[in-house]
Amino acid sequence: MKKIIYHFVLLLLTITFYQAKAQIQSTISGTVSDKSGGVPGVSVYEKEFSNNGTTTDDQGRFTLKLKGTTKIIIVKNVGYITKEIDARGKTTLKITIEDDVKGLEDVVVLGFGQKTKKITNTGAISSISGAEIRQSPSASLQNSLAGRLPGFFSQQRSGQPGKDGAAFQIRGISTYAGSGATSPLIIVDDIEFTLDQVNQLDPNEVESVTILKDASTTAVYGVRGANGVLIIKTRRGESGKPQLTFRNETGLQMPTQRPKVNDGYTTLSLLRERVTSQYLDPAVAYPQYFSGNTLEHYRTNDDPYNYPSVNWWDEVLKKVSLQNRINLDISGGSKIAKYFVSLGYLSQGGIYKDFSKDQGYTSNYFYNRYNFRSNVDIDPTKDLHIRLDLSGRFGITNEPYDKAWNNGGTTFQYLWNGELSSFSYPVYWPNGLIASSANPSAVKPNPVANLMYAGYTRTYGNNLNFVAQANQKLDFITPGLAANALVSFASDYGFTRTLRRSGSGTNLEILAYVYNANTKTYDPWKTDMYRMGTLVREGGSLATNRLLNLQANLNYSRSFGNHNISALALLNQTTNSTDISASLAAEPYNIRGITGKVGYNYKQKYLFDFSAGYNGSDKFESSKRYQLFPAASIGWNISEEPFFKNNIKFVDAFKIRGSYGLTGNDAIGSSVYSYAKTYSTGSGRSYVFGETPTTSVGLIEPTLSNYDITWEVQQDADVGVDLKMFKGKLSLTADYFYKKRKNILSDPGTLPGSFGASVPKYNLGIVKNTGYELDVTYRDRINNNLTFFANSNITYANNEIVFRDEPATLYPWLSTTGKPVGAQFGYTSDGFYQTLAELYNAPKLVTNIPLSNTQLGSLKFKDLNNDGIIDQNDAGYLGTNQPKYTVGLSFGFTYKNFDVSTLFQGAFDYIIRYDRGILAYQRPDRQSIPFNLGRWTPVTAADATFPEISGSANNALVSSYWYSKGDYVRWKNFEIGYRFSSHIVKKLHLNNLRLYANGYNMGLVYTALPVFIDPESAVSASAGEYPQQRIVNFGIQVGL
Structure with a gap:
């Protein structure tokens, strides 16, 4: 009996072995072609084992060993409709793929991790891939976006290593409350980032960047959505064997x-x-x-x-x-777990010559940055998805201690302002000593001495981010339902220290020499200074910022025949805490909210979306803290109508859409609790009492409080068109937008000076912002060897201050009301005085400038009010910056x-x-x-x-x-x-x-x-x- 059982088991193992061997050796080959021939770079992988795949070669050919029993393969490539092929009983395949002319495969990113197909999207969105971003060698991510996204306004003010990131806005400016009040909300993998943190993000980690521009896409962020939202998604792993990529630049x-x-x-x-x-x-x-x-x-x-x-x-x-950048990343995984791990190094050198190299330190500008990222996706069951992300960066920014001697200006200030004359003194004297003026307070000091000896200021910064997310499908309750929970934590730390020469303030002990013609010697510029000051190390400012975000939501997405429904219900809380050691200040605050979103479409033809964010911010008094920000949008895919589809065949997709809603902005003051009463002490704030008069320090309220301060509210309307033609070769998107921002925090300018106290700001201002966008792209595959693309985009945004409560002006050209934010005022030039008659008949200048000091060739100005006087009433509006x-x-x-x-x-x-x-x-x-x-x-x-x-x-x-x-x-x-x-x-x-x-x-x-x-x-x-x-x-x- 035992022998029978033994031989039976042996037979089963033998059969299993040969079946497994036959299964492993099951190989299929073929070609993937489109209308032009073989297509290279197409992904071909097994549906049952998604990590078992390959890509087609230069001729569109592939060979794949199948492991599973279903023999189903997936053929996928960007710009084509994904195909599913049954390969059972076949050894060779000829596969033809079709252009995705309608964008059926295109997916766009929305707020709070939501996605939708582009064909059913009803909002104003623009996006760019990480591959396009990496075509730019700029170290700052936002610099790489300029000119690529309609609605994206940016200007790079500086090229300094580590501080060269451009400031940017989405669809222009709609408030005058300050630069911080115009910044978009920035979300990186569900973590809120500051502009500086985005500047430190390694572009190699980025999968895509999307900007949300209208209320239908930003209302879910409530009090944070009025300035638009920039969403960055980082790269994630895909099933397959480990893929290691090394980049060196x-x-x-x-x-x-x-x-x-x-x-x-x-x-x-x-x-x-x-x-x-x-x-x-x-x-x-x-x-x-x-x-x-x-x-x-x-x-x-x-x-x-x-x-x-x-x-x-x-x-x-x-x-x-020099600039050097090194990146190493590895990605891969299985059906259960996928990973993407990236390491990055960036070094940016400074443009100054290295004068201090013999001093044992460098005073030149430089920036060194180390980035790391680990994104892991785990699917322990078919219904449960877990995401674990860990990322961070360490950075060192070096700058010259560039305010030496007794002037306090930096070298670049002196250079730009023409304060370093070419004729005052040489760089060095013949004996190699550094030259100087005898009076550096009158003639600016030698910048070489400054850069060689003064020292440096160095800032150390690090950022650590962690995200844990779980998504559980609840199909057992009803198909299409899922629950999601997320927790993210971000910590940002910065510390600054200085190494400088001894001396008080900016009057450092730096040796430079002047030539004494009487003694024919070179003497120190300061008669009592005969040696260089010692190096002194100073501790600087310490700042930490911590951000904790908690989210929980229910998602629902399901189709009932031709009816497609999606819904989102989300709870969200963000806690932000900043500590600054220099001032011992900490201003923690919370933003809490409930978000809802419902979408419906019929046959992907008639599209409806409604969203709302009920948000509150601790920046405002409790009774003024919460508000509902609703938005609605509709869309119509006209190209899906039979009358259109059957008659206008060169148009592949044609959609019109519109949206309207309310959004908010809580970034309106320098202090978190700007509404509360504040008290101060000091000179003139004391009182005297007692039989023997004694002066005691008292408290005053320097500025009256305003507990009615609240956020800015924006009415936001958008009408847009999306168009694809000629088999997907030509695509066009056009939008018109209208924004009206109310409750802008303003100084009450109409209160008289006799009011008797410093008054607080009030939510008084109104600004409107209108404009349009046009984005046109042409892509064509001429043949298998040649492809071509071209894109052009233009954005127009024009804002106007509707109300600011400013004092009444004598003339309309003096008022900021009716002018754009950033209005510039001054006299209107009218050429030069060319004749003595012009000069003597000119309007009088009420700036106490003697007529003898105004000569032929001097600037003359227009007398706007024709009163015969050039004064402040003639300083009118010149334009906007x-x-x-x-x-x-x-x-x-x-x-x-x-x-x-x-x-x-x-x-x-x-x-x-x-x-x-x-x-x-x-x-x-x-x-x-x-x-x-x-x-x-x-x-x-x-x-x-x-x-x-x-x-x-x-x-x-x-x-x-x-x-x-x-x-x-x-x-x-x-x-x-x-x-x-x-x-x-x-x-x-x-x-x-x-x-x-x-x-x-x-x-x-x-x-x-x-x-x-x-x-x-x-x-x-x-x-x-x-x-x-x-x-x-x-x-x-x-x-x-």
Whole structure:
């Protein structure tokens, strides 16, 4: 009996072994083609074992060993309709795939992790893939979005390593409550991020970026949705064997604009001309420059130490600095668990020359960043999905301690403002000692000494984020029902420390030398300083921010024949706490809300959506804390109607949609509890009492409280059209939007000064914002070797202050009401005074400027109210500093293994003030620029582009002359790459190999500015901003 059982078991094992062997050896091969032939890069995998898959080669061929018993394979590729093929009993297949001309496969991301098919979406949404973002070598994610997304307004103000991220808005600005009040809500994998945190995010981790632009998509965020929402989804693992990808990039960074300055002789010649125009003797006024043959020495440069001509831009800045980026990621998994793990390193060098390298430290700018991410998806059962994400970054930002000596200005401030003259002193004396002026308080100090010896400020920052989410299908209750719970925690930490020379304040003990002509020696600039100050280490500010988010929701999605229903009910709480050690301040606050959303469509033809967020914020008093923000949207896929489908066949999809709703904005004050009473002590706040008068410290309420402060509320309407034509080759999206923002926190300007107390702000202001967007894309596969794409988008947004409660003005051009946010005011220039008759008949200037100080060639201004006087009543509206138009144009192609793409981006219809540094020449210790050479003289009167240079004070008044159109078009980005063919890659035992070069901020195609300032940073360049950077980058990507 035992032998019978033994042999029976042995027989079963043998049968099982041969069945398993036969199953493993079951192989199928074939080709995947479209109308043009074989399609490379198509995913082919087994439905039963989704991690068992392959991709088609250059000719569309594939071979796949099947493991399962069902023999069902899935054929999937972007731009095509996914196919399911029954391969039972077959060894070869010829598969034809069809273009997804209607976008049936396209999925868009919505708020709180929701997704919907693009064909049934009724909201205003734009998105971009992570692959497109990675075509830009910029280290900051938001910089890579400019020009690519309609409705996305951005301007990069600085190129400083670690601080070069652009500020941005969605569909312009709808409030004047401050810069923080205009920022969109940013969500990264269900965690709220700040603008600075997004700036530190590694673009290699990003799967997609989506912006939500109308009330139907943002109302679910309630008091946070009025400025739009930017949603970033990071990459996740897919079933299959581990895929390891390594990227290494090295980039060259160069300033986009390197200002040109005049040499010492030219600048001094202008100074002599100015002094002469004031009827003074230059040799008497400035003997150090104009006595004897002094000026001739400057011209010939025969003695560069005593008669220098220094270009400080060239002396201080390198031509090129380096940027390096390394990424390593691995993804894969099985049917049960999938993972994506990424490590990243970024190094950005500074543009200053390395003067401090011999001091044992670096005072140059630099930024080093380390990023990591682990995204894990687990499906322990077919109905339960668990998500575990852990990510973070560590960053070090270094800056010069750049406020040394007794001036307090930074080197870039001195450079932009023309405060470093070329003729005052050389960089070094012949013996190698650092040169200086004898009076650095009058003539700005040598920046080389500052950068060499002053020290540095270093900021350490880290960010840690964790997300745990569980989704349980509840089909046993009713099909399509699911419950979801999420908890996320984010911690952001920053610490700053300084290493600097000893000394008080900005008067540091730094040695530099002046030439003593009497003793023919080089003496310290400060007579009592004979040695360099010691290095002193200082602790700085410490700031931590913690954010905890809890979510619980029920999802429902089900079809009943031609009726499709979806619903969401969600509870949400976010707790934000910030600690600042320097002020011992902590302002925790909560945002709580209930969100609901219901969607219905019939045959994907008639579309209806309703959403609402009932939200509250601790930033407001308890009785003013909660409000309902509802929104509704409808859509009609006209192309699904028989009368349309049967007669207009070149149109693949045509949808019209509209939405209306309310959204809110709680970012309206610098303090979380701005509504509450505050008390303060100090001088003048004491009282006296007692038989023996004693002064005791008292308390006062400096500003009255306002417990009625609440959020801004926005009425938001949108009408849009989505269109696809010519077999999906041409797509178009157009939107018109109208926003009306109320309850903007404002100063009550109509209260009289005799009120007797400092009054709080009130929710009084109203701003409307209207505009349109147009996005057109053309894509075509010419043949199997050649594909082409082109995209153009334009956004127009124009805001107007409807009400601000400002004091009554005598004339309409003085009022901000009726003007846009960002309105600029000043005198209206009317050319130059060309004749003595014009000069003597000119309106009187009520700025106490003597007539003798206004000369031929001086600026003249329009007398707007015709009262014969130029005063503040003539300082009218000049324009806005916010662009009304933004445009983007991108195109590219692939040919065999080559790919090429490029992007142009621009902004129009706004003005920029550019006078800072241009009038520097009016002081004897300042620098002139070529623009000054177009000055008015009797000879050049007809063609002059600059006022006379006598130093007339009215030339420096804020006027339209010093404003220029800010319009520009920039070659923003380009990339060229080569992907090695599969047979070469296989010989190298790799999965893929690609070489590429790309560039960012490549050049200005057009700018309206008459001077050297970059149009994006022009608003703040004069304040000492780090120059914008052009980046040319070379990289390699290896797949293992």
